[in-house]
Amino acid sequence: MKLSPREQEIIKFLCDGFSDKEIAQELSISARTVQTHVTRIVLKLDAKNRTNAVFKYIHLLDAERQNNLSPEKCGICGLYNNHIIQIEQGGQNIEKICPECFSQAMYGLVSKKVKEIVDKMD
Numbered sequence: 036m037k038l039s040p041r042e043q044e045i046i047k048f049l050c051d052g053f054s055d056k057e058i059a060q061e062l063s064i065s066a067r068t069v070q071t072h073v074t075r076i077v078l079k080l081d082a083k084n085r086t087n088a089v090f091k092y093i094h095l096l097d098a099e100r101q102n103n104l105s106p107e108k109c110g111i112c113g114l115y116n117n118h119i120i121q122i123e124q125g126g127q128n129i130e131k132i133c134p135e136c137f138s139q140a141m142y143g144l145v146s147k148k149v150k151e152i153v154d155k156m157d
């Protein structure tokens with residue numbers, strides 16, 4: 036079940052460690068109203084309690100982020116990857132490289148090109 040905008044607002048405060056009282060102050064609502072929202076959040080996320088709800092919410096966000104990622108092309112192997120590492124130097128993009136090629140480069144297993152790129156990194 037999707038959280039309402041207000042519930043999302045409140046769970047973000049929970050993630051930041053705010054108490055009900057503090058949230059109530061931030062949003063200019065009563066602590067009781069905050070509690071009602073929290074109860075609904077816990078139910079919607081199918082959580083055991085508010086701590087568990089925070090945990091589940093963070094995982095949900097993470098999963099969403101992963102889904103929204105569009106894979107990028109590795110400049111070395113040419114394969115598409117969700118976890119491309121941008122290599123920059125002086126604010127300029129030098130190369131996009133996948134974790135696979137990156138770790139190979141770290142061990143000096145691949146082409147001179149990769150090695151050169153990685154060497155340019157700070």
Ligand SMILES: [Zn+2]
Pocket residue numbers: 109110111112113114132133134135136137
């Ligand atoms: Zn690659």
